[in-house]
Amino acid sequence: MIWQFFTDHAPLLFGALAAFCVTVYVLADGLDLGVGILFLAAPRNADRDLMMASIEPVWDGNETWLVMGGTLLFAVFPAGYYVLLPAFYLPIMFMLFALIFRGVAFGFRLQATRFRFVWDAAFAGGSILATLCQGMILGGLVTGVPVDNGMFTGGTFSSFTLLGLLCGVGLLGGYGLIGAGWLIWKTDGPTQVFAREIAHAALILVAIMMLLVSAWSAWSVPEVAARWFSWPNLILLAPVPLVTLAVIASIWRGLWRGADARTFLLSLGLFMLGLLGLVVSLWPYVVPRSVTVWDGISDPQSLAFIMAGVVLILPVVLVYQAHAYWVFRGKTGLADGYGGGAISTKA
């Protein structure tokens, strides 16, 4: 009975789980990628030190959701894994190279003295390149990938599309906004002022790009246009863009006002709306326009094994990730990162 329900609804359950993991990844790593995107724009070295210290304790946990996404795809929707990964070979590889440079910059930057700018550039460049690559992948997903006989059949560069580029620039603005919101929350003084200023630029960029990406995907991909503009979808889906507009206006109005966490939380909301739009455009495909969540799902016995782990372990994971944020709550000080760390003499 329960087994029957589980096998019947597994595609929906795991589709939701995948969407959840992607959302957590984008929001969590979005904030530290965003800090990296803004890194070189910060006026002083002191700002950069503080910016990095604010994300050092949590970036590793955030990035783990990227691994979670990959392994979940492999385990639950394998078609998505073995078709999409070769399809996005170059964007994925360059994203990985970018994340490598970005990741080691955390440790090496503080050790470096004369050549610290090299690791500053590695951190910022890595964050920007990784974001652009993610945009490429996103754009490619909306456009769709050529598949024949269950395998990817396109060329090496078929994922390089105009839509991908637009998405990449949009993500730069979006992550930049989340990063700025995070800094407004976690810092004060000159660094916070810088974050408030640059948040305006990021907000303008993300608003323009959201509009462009939506218009271009509706115009260039007929399936997307059909999804949004058919009746009664037009009415049912209208709240998505309207609420998005309201959130953008609210962020703009609140940048110099209200609680320090406000911009961050609202920009997370903005991102979730963008992801919702994406889900609407792509549902129910794992591999766009060729493999659906119903066709592409793993064996029931594999799914049951996974479900047990997810139900038992994922809540615990979320609790101790939240705990890690809680331990480092409050405004960031300079001694909080890799450079700090006096051991408490309390027993």
Next chain:
Amino acid sequence: MDAVQLARLQFAFTIGFHILWPTFTIGTAWFITWLSALWWRTGNQVYRDLIRFWMRIFALGFGMGVITGIVLSYEIGTNWAGFSRSVSNVLGPLFLYETLTAFFLEAGFIGIMLFGEGRVSRGAHFFACLMVAIGALISSTWIIAANSWMQTPAGAVADAQGIYHVVDWSAVIFTSSFPYRLAHMVCASFLTCSFVVAGVSAFHMWRRQHLVASRTAFSMAMWMALILAPAQIFIGDLHGRNTLAQQPTKLAAMEGLWETTRGPGMTVIGWPDMKAERNLYAIEFPHLASLYLTHSWDGEVQGLKAVPPGDRPYVPVVFFAFRIMAGIGVILLVTAITGLVLRLRRRLFYAHWFHIVAMAVTPLGFIAVLAGWTVTEAGRQPWIIYGLLRTADAVAPVTAGAVTTTLLIFFLVYNFLLLAFFWFAGRVALKGPADNALPTRERPGIDRTNAGVPTHKASSLAIGDGAGHLGA
């Protein structure tokens, strides 16, 4: 080179580079956890100095492990689509469980382990270290389970399309080679770390600096080595006998044994000639291989000729990698026993020649691990799933050009990173445990700590503490 060879080369390079860091961090995490427990219970400053010192090196190695590991989780899809398609039902859940039970655990507590001091109590710090150390072990458990399934598959059946379906999860996870592989790898990383700790401590004793901390660490490391070096040889022997039973062709390649023989001899060195199907310039001890493989004078061991040439691995690679691994095992055992002799004669902290030996053997553990993995992976060829799926059928529809380009970039990037790691970690290691100055966060010309940029109250505490210690 064709796409298969390129994909293999890329995977071998990226996974070979990656394995160095888990090897280092599994052992170091437990070393730091042990130190943290001692510091918590005794309050002895020496332990705190050692924690701080080793944690800095650990943090750099951990970062390298994380980023090179993310690469692998995607590379299986980008480069080995045929493989992923076949085994997603089997290996997908194992990798997912690794993420759920290990990566998140490590990531959730690494921040507290590295930066939590001053914010959390000593007991809570110990707990965070313990969670990271356990996470590292859990991670290796899942990965070794997945690898062991590829070596000695069980518990799953293939359908007409070549897609595997699991019939028994415990059979998939606990395959016949799994316990030996896991024990061998975990022991290898502990042993490697013991010699890294011993080597770095020996350097400081040799330089006559940071003596208290270095002697403490050196003594701990040499005790560990004394237990682990013989244990590793014992486990290796069990693992070898399991390979003889489960993967006879691999074992024949390790031994350079061509004919199926009763009471085979041990070929110490030689050149396996795959065309002539015999060993050139071989030096052989009669019956010795029979003794350690079958534990009998006249046991039968299958030779390479039992399978057609197309089903044999590239013998010289397996043959020499095995000799490098086993040779290093013997060197480390001799070093550990020498340490015991010196200790009993109360010369352990004073025999400078031995400190130089300890420094010299520091990198050997890593080389042995690489050689060991080469034996196990190259020895499995031409199969990606032993006896079932050929490597050639596992690749992705990606062009050779794309793989070549990314391989070149990996080669450049990883070598650059390795140099950077040696530079930074080496600098920390050479400065030694008593150097508790904060790293270069404070730089000349920045008086920002009291000029505009607010600091958390912990920061002034930390800086004061570090400076005080440096002055003392």
